[in-house]
Each structure stands twice: as C-alpha cells, then as structure tokens.
Amino acid sequence: MGKKSVMELEHVTKDYGNGKGVFDLSVTVERGEAFGYLGPNGAGKTTTIRQLMGFIRPEKGNCRIMGMDCFKQAQEIQKKTGYLAGELAFPEDMTGLEFLKFMAELKGMKDQRKMRDLMERFELNPQGKMKKMSKGMKQKVGIVNAFMHEPEVVILDEPTSGLDPLMQNVFVELILEEKKKGTTILMSSHIFEEVEKTCDRTAIIRSGRIVAVEDMKFLAGKRKKIYRVTLENQEAVKKLLTEPEIHIWKHSGSKEEIFSNQAELTVSGDLPGILKKFADYGVQDLEVRTQSLEELFLQYYETGVRGK
Amino acid sequence: MICVSYVEKDGGKMISVPLWKRNVKVCRMPLLVIFAVLSMYVTVIIYMYNPELSEMLSGYQQALPEMMAAVGMTGVAANLLEWMQIYLYGFIMLLFPLIFILIMVQKLLMGPIEGGTLANLLATPNSRKKIICTQILSMIFFTALLFGMVTIVGIVSCEIMFPGELAVGRYLMLNVSTWLLQTAVTGIVFFVACCVSDSKSYYLMGAGLPVVFFLIQMVSNMGEKLEKLKYVTIYSLLPVEEIIKENAVFPLQNGVLFLIATALFLLGAWQFQRRDLSL
Numbered sequence: 001m002g003k004k005s006v007m008e009l010e011h012v013t014k015d016y017g018n019g020k021g022v023f024d025l026s027v028t029v030e031r032g033e034a035f036g037y038l039g040p041n042g043a044g045k046t047t048t049i050r051q052l053m054g055f056i057r058p059e060k061g062n063c064r065i066m067g068m069d070c071f072k073q074a075q076e077i078q079k080k081t082g083y084l085a086g087e088l089a090f091p092e093d094m095t096g097l098e099f100l101k102f103m104a105e106l107k108g109m110k111d112q113r114k115m116r117d118l119m120e121r122f123e124l125n126p127q128g129k130m131k132k133m134s135k136g137m138k139q140k141v142g143i144v145n146a147f148m149h150e151p152e153v154v155i156l157d158e159p160t161s162g163l164d165p166l167m168q169n170v171f172v173e174l175i176l177e178e179k180k181k182g183t184t185i186l187m188s189s190h191i192f193e194e195v196e197k198t199c200d201r202t203a204i205i206r207s208g209r210i211v212a213v214e215d216m217k218f219l220a221g222k223r224k225k226i227y228r229v230t231l232e233n234q235e236a237v238k239k240l241l242t243e244p245e246i247h248i249w250k251h252s253g254s255k256e257e258i259f260s261n262q263a264e265l266t267v268s269g270d271l272p273g274i275l276k277k278f279a280d281y282g283v284q285d286l287e288v289r290t291q292s293l294e295e296l297f298l299q300y301y302e303t304g305v306r307g308k
Numbered sequence: 309m310i311c312v313s314y315v316e317k318d319g320g321k322m323i324s325v326p327l328w329k330r331n332v333k334v335c336r337m338p339l340l341v342i343f344a345v346l347s348m349y350v351t352v353i354i355y356m357y358n359p360e361l362s363e364m365l366s367g368y369q370q371a372l373p374e375m376m377a378a379v380g381m382t383g384v385a386a387n388l389l390e391w392m393q394i395y396l397y398g399f400i401m402l403l404f405p406l407i408f409i410l411i412m413v414q415k416l417l418m419g420p421i422e423g424g425t426l427a428n429l430l431a432t433p434n435s436r437k438k439i440i441c442t443q444i445l446s447m448i449f450f451t452a453l454l455f456g457m458v459t460i461v462g463i464v465s466c467e468i469m470f471p472g473e474l475a476v477g478r479y480l481m482l483n484v485s486t487w488l489l490q491t492a493v494t495g496i497v498f499f500v501a502c503c504v505s506d507s508k509s510y511y512l513m514g515a516g517l518p519v520v521f522f523l524i525q526m527v528s529n530m531g532e533k534l535e536k537l538k539y540v541t542i543y544s545l546l547p548v549e550e551i552i553k554e555n556a557v558f559p560l561q562n563g564v565l566f567l568i569a570t571a572l573f574l575l576g577a578w579q580f581q582r583r584d585l586s587l
Contacts, residue, residue, distance in 0.1 A: 055430060056584035075435040083431040085587070089424030093334075105326035106432040145428075 004031045006153055006184040007052065011061035014047055022047050022208040025061070029186055029201075034179050036195035036202035036216070037188040044208040045188040046086050049157050052186070053083060065153060077153075082146035086157030086188070088138045096126030096133065096141045100148070107149045115148040122170060135162035143171065147178070154178065156187045160194050172197050192292070196220075223291040224249075224266050229278060230285035234260040240281050245269035323442040324434050331446040334415045339450055342408040346454075347461045349400045350392075354465045357391045378526040388466060388473045389482070393552055397486060398529075402522065402543060405454060405490045409497055410515050412450055416443045418501040418510045427587035436581045440502075444573050447494050455487040481551050488565040489546050493518050495572030496542075502576035505586065518542075542568070 007029040015021040022044040029035040039045050050056045051063045054074030063070040065077045090099055100115055109115075119126060124140040133141070139162040146154060160168045175185060175198040189195050195202055196216065203213045226249050231237050241248055241263060249264040258264060267274045278286060369376045376382060380398015385391035420426035429439055459480065466474035500514035521541040528537035528544065538544035547559035 050586065053427075053431060055427065055587050057582075074430065075433050075438075078431060079433040081431070083427075085424070085427050085431075087424060089427060089587075091425050102326060102330060103428060103432065106324065106429065106434060108433065 005029065006031050006033075006066055007035075007186060008064045009048070009052075009061070010063075012048070012051060012058045012063055013060040014051065014056065014058055016047075019207065020044075022051075022205075025205075025210055027203055027210060027213060029184060031184055032179065032182045033201065034175060034185040034187065034199045036199035037186060037205065038190065038192070038195055038202055039188075039205035040190060043205045045205060046157055047208075048205070049086070049155055049186075049188060052155055080152040082149065082151035082154040084142045084146040084154075084156045084159055086161075088142045090130045090138060090141065092131040093129070095129055096124065096137070099130065099141065100126060100144060103145050104148065109149050112148075114150055115144060118144040118147055118174075121174070122167060136164060136167070139163055140167070143174075147174070151183065153184045154186070156185065158188055158190070160189070160191065168194065219296060223296060226264055226266060226289055226291055228258070228262060228264050228285075228287040228289075229281075229283055230259070230262045232261065232282050232284065236281050237261055237263045240277070241265070243277060245274060245277070322438055323445055324438055327429065327434070327439065327442045328446060331416055331443070331450075335412050335446070335450050338408055338411045338415070339454055342404055343454055343457050346400070346404055346458045349404075350396060350458060350462050351465045353392060353395045354388070354462070354469055356395075357385075357388055357470065374530045377529045380529055382529070387475070388470055389475045389479055390552055392462070392479070393482060393548055397482065397546065397548065401458075401486055402489075402546075405451065405486075406493060406515075406518050406522075408454060409447075409451065409490065409494050410511070412447060413494065413497045413501050413514065414507070414510070416446060417498065418504075418507060418514075421501070421505060421585065421587075422507055422510075424587045426585060430585070430587070437577070440577045440580045444498070444577065447498060448491060451490050451494055452487060455483055455490070459483045478551055481557075482548075485547055485551065485559065485562055485565075488562050488569070489543070492542060492545075492565045492569040492572070495569040495576070499572045499576040499579070502580040502583070 005028040007027075009025045009027045012025040013021070013023050015023070020042075025044075025048060027035075037045055037048070047056070051058050052065060052070050054071045054077070057071045065081065068077050070077065094102065100119075101112075104112060104115060118124075122140040122143060124137070124144060126141065128137070130138065130141075139160075143159065146156065160171055163171060172194060175187070178185060179198070185198075187195065187199065199216055201213060201215055202219075203210050205211070229237075229240070231240065237260070240246060245268050247266050247268070249266050365381070369382060381394050385394055420429070426439075430436065462479065462483075463474065463476060466479075496517055497514040500517070501510055504510050504513070521543055524537050524541040525543040528534050528541065542565075545561045545565050547556065547561040550556035550559040550561070
C-alpha cells in the first residue's frame with residue numbers, strides 16, 4: 001500500500017509487420033521507482049517509449065502515465081514529464097543555449113536555475129552550434145533538457161550513449177539524487193552496468209515481448225559463482241566435466257576464448273569435496289568470479305522466449 | 309483561418325508564441341530572397357511598360373502564339389494593370405511563390421517530422437493542435453507578408469515611374485486573389501506534409517501536384533480544344549478576367565479558393581493530430 005503506479009502499460013501491442021513492433025506489453029512503474037528497460041537493439045524499447053510519449057498510438061491495449069492516456073492527454077502528461085530521445089534531433093542552426101532557452105519557453109519555465117546547475121554539473125559549454133557538437137555534447141544538452149523543469153516522471157532512451165565514463169558517473173549520481181526526491185524514472189538501455197547502478201526493477205524485452213521483470217536486488221542475489229579451472233590437458237578437462245557435481249558454464253555472450261585445457265564451470269554440492277576433486281584432477285590454476293548481471297540477463301535472452 | 313476562431317476564444321492560447329518566434333527566424337531568409345526576386349521582376353516589368361513595346365510584344369504573340377499563350381501572355385495591354393497582369397501573373401507570381409511555399413512548409417513541418425526535431429516540441433506541454441495551428445497561421449501569415457510586400461513594391465514603382473496610371477484598387481484585388489490562390493496551394497503542400505513521413509514523398513506530391521496543375525494550366529492556355537483542361541487545375545481559379553475587365557469586387561473564384569484552402573488546412577490538421585509520428 002501507499003505505492004501508486006505512475007506508468008502503466010496494459011497489453012500494449014503495435015505491430016509493424018515482419019515480427020517488428022511490440023506485443024502484449026504489460027508493465028507498471030511505481031511512484032519514485034527507477035525502472036530499467038533492457039533489451040538488444042531492435043527489441044522494441046524505442047517503440048514502447050514512443051507510445052509512452054504519445055508519438056504513436058498503440059493498436060491494442062492501454063498506455064497511461066499518472067492515470068492519463070498517453071496519446072490523448074499527452075499535453076497534460078508533458079507538464080510533469082521529462083524526455084530524452086534515443087536519437088537526438090536538435091535544430092542544427094541553434095546553439096546549445098538558444099535551444100535550451102527555447103525549450104524552457106515552450107515548457108513555460110520561469111526559473112532557469114536548475115538548467116544552469118545541470119549545465120555546470122555536466123560541464124556543458126552550450127555556446128557552440130548544434131551542428132558542430134559531438135554526440136556526447138548533444139547528449140548532455142538532451143539530459144539538461146530532460147531534467148531542467150524538475151519533472152515528476154522522466155523517460156530516458158539510452159541516456160548515457162556518447163558520454164565518457166566520467167560523465168556516465170555524473171549521470172548515475174543525478175539519477176540516484178532524483179530517485180531520492182521521488183522522481184519516477186524509466187530508462188532504456190543495453191548497457192547493464194548503468195541499469196545495475198541505478199534501477200530498482202528492470203524489465204527485459206526481447207523481440208517485442210517482455211520476457212522478465214526482475215527486482216535488481218533479488219537478481220544480484222541470484223548470481224552464481226563461476227570457476228575457471230586449468231588442468232594438464234584436454235582429456236583431463238573432459239573427464240572432470242563428467243563428474244555429477246560439476247556443470248559446464250556456457251553462454252553465447254562469452255567474449256574471451258579459453259584454452260582447451262581450461263573449463264568454466266559451476267558446481268553443486270559441498271565445497272571441500274569439490275576442491276578435493278579439482279586437486280585429484282591435478283588442478284594447475286583456479287579462478288573464481290561472480291557471474292555478471294550481463295551473463296544473468298543473457299540467460300534470459302537465450303532461454304526466456306523459448307521457455308514461454 | 310481555422311485557427312483564428314480558436315485564438316479569439318482562448319485569448320491567444322491556441323498558438324505558441326515561442327514557436328511563432330522560431331518560425332519567423334527560420335523563414336526569414338527564404339522570404340527575403342523570394343521577395344527580392346519578385347521585386348526585381350515587378351520593377352523591371354513596370355519599367356518596360358510602354359505602348360510601343362506592347363505592340364512589339366503583341367508581334368511576338370502573333371509569331372509565337374502558343375508559346376506566349378502558355379505562360380499567360382496574351383492580349384494587348386491597354387493599360388498598366390493589364391500589362392502587369394499579362395507579364396507577371398501568368399508565370400512569375402505563380403511559380404516563385406510556389407518555391408517559397410515548398411521551402412516554408414519543408415522548414416515548418418516536413419523537416420521537423422522527418423528530422424525528428426518535432427519530438428522536442430511534442431515533449432513539452434503543447435498539444436499537437438496548438439503546434440499545428442501555430443504552423444498553419446505562420447504559413448498563412450508569411451505568404452500574406454510576401455504578397456503584401458510585393459504589392460507595396462508594385463504600387464510604389466508604378467507611382468514613381470508612371471504616376472497615376474495604375475488602377476490601385478483593382479491591382480490590390482488582383483494580389484489578394486493571387487494570395488488566396490497561393491494559400492490554397494499552401495493548403496495542398498501542407499496537407500501532403502501532414503500525411504507523409506519523408507521528404508521524397510513530400511516533394512513528389514507536394515511539389516508535383518502544383519507543378520502538374522501549372523503545366524495543365526499552360527497547356528489549357530494554348531488552344532481552344534485544350535481549354536477544357538482548365539477545369540482540372542487550381543491555377544485557372546485566378547479571376548483575372550473578372551478583376552481586369554469586369555471590376556468584380558469579390559469574384560466567385562475567390563470564395564472557391566477560400567473553401568479549398570480551409571478544407572485542406574482542416575483536413576491536414578486533423579490528420580496531423582491523429583497520426584503516428586515515429587520521432
């Protein structure tokens with residue numbers, strides 16, 4: 001109780017044909033929550049956000065923010081909403097400052113203090129023409145624009161793209177601060193770390209369908225320990241993998257190649273017994289790491305749809 | 309036109325002032341360039357007015373009747389207004405404003421839709437209705453401004469070079485009618501921009517339709533048998549005869565043009581408010 005849903009999607013469908021679009025999305029985001037929206041490129045993240053912004057109309061289902069219809073009452077919703085587009089399109093002939101002032105006027109802002117604070121914070125020099133600005137610079141302008149009118153709801157489409165690591169940190173700090181103030185945030189991303197650092201819950205979308213909505217803390221607890229064992233040769237590795245307590249760890253997202261005499265595995269059963277087994281097989285090296293959130297998500301990407 | 313009623317009702321709330329100012333900034337240059345070109349033509353044509361030349365030109369008309377007729381240059385000018393009508397309002401005052409209209413609608417509507425800058429506007433507490441009304445009023449205002457300025461140049465040039473020879477009232481009527489015609493053409497271009505998503509289709513239809521109308525007009529000017537074609541082109545709705553010969557105060561054609569323009573702006577605005585915008 002006490003929690004109130006701010007954004008609601010009910011069975012939202014927008015079919016663009018050829019399997020493109022979004023299908024039967026149902027999600028609610030509660031007041032004061034930071035909600036991550038993760039998925040690979042082309043999964044339907046931007047399509048979802050366009051419907052929330054009232055740019056496009058869902059074919060089926062309802063899309064509401066603060067209880068108002070996202071298409072029909074867009075102008076009411078926008079009074080309290082900040083938006084950062086995934087593909088920023090700014091008028092090229094304007095300077096950053098001209099643009100921000102123009103937007104401030106359109107938003108009916110009287111107080112420009114927050115705008116200046118944000119510019120300072122992101123070390124944005126807004127004097128240059130948009131045409132000459134780098135991707136990162138434009139992104140900063142976009143972020144300032146999204147937050148400058150102190151919105152209650154913020155919708156961000158891939159907010160950190162183009163930002164350097166330092167600025168990414170500034171951005172994460174900003175999100176955490178806004179969260180404390182009670183701002184409701186929806187943030188799409190394909191970068192796991194920024195979602196991990198900022199979001200309370202995360203939906204995972206794949207091929208236009210939501211495959212999971214997870215609590216981030218719960219998810220963090222579900223991470224497995226992964227052992228990388230180096231043995232004498234390939235035969236020894238093969239033999240080790242036949243042991244019942246030992247399971248090979250594989251996922252399509254693994255980036256680095258491992259040698260033939262190595263294996264990545266997860267274990268079940270008691271640890272002393274397992275370690276003894278490693279010793280019996282003549283272990284030469286042993287590394288242990290915690291499964292990254294990325295790997296956890298990749299599990300969903302691979303099996304989530306099939307499982308349904 | 310449609311928005312005027314809103315403006316009055318809501319005390320100016322149906323247009324966005326910051327957007328209006330922005331529109332002025334964006335359209336300033338093309339407006340000035342086209343104005344300069346038109347001013348040059350207008351003054352040169354007025355400068356060239358003299359009865360002897362008129363005879364020489366009617367000599368051309370005898371030698372190349374179809375060619376001259378195609379661009380509306382027929383008949384012998386009995387006075388300065390007829391002279392201007394023959395040599396300006398068959399071609400120059402139709403085509404150059406069309407170029408301006410295409411650039412203007414591109415800058416005010418098609419560009420923001422295609423380039424995605426419209427997203428910035430829609431992400432503010434301004435309704436689509438308010439945005440599109442602001443754009444419509446801007447378009448009507450800028451074409452009116454262009455015609456207003458050219459009209460002043462015309463009157464001033466005539467008074468300097470041929471004092472007292474211009475029938476000012478009828479000249480004003482001719483320009484109001486031409487402006488109405490161009491506003492109807494703006495309606496066509498605007499409606500197209502409200503329906504399509506990319507510049508290619510916009511230019512294909514938005515520019516294509518008026519140009520086809522214009523070509524049909526040229527063909528229908530040429531011959532008696534082809535004259536029937538005038539019923540399929542909007543440009544034949546310019547009430548030249550009525551204004552020049554019959555002194556009509558408000559020719560029927562103007563009413564038709566007004567209705568066409570109103571219908572197209574309303575339909576376009578309606579379409580804009582309900583369409584999907586992939587921004």
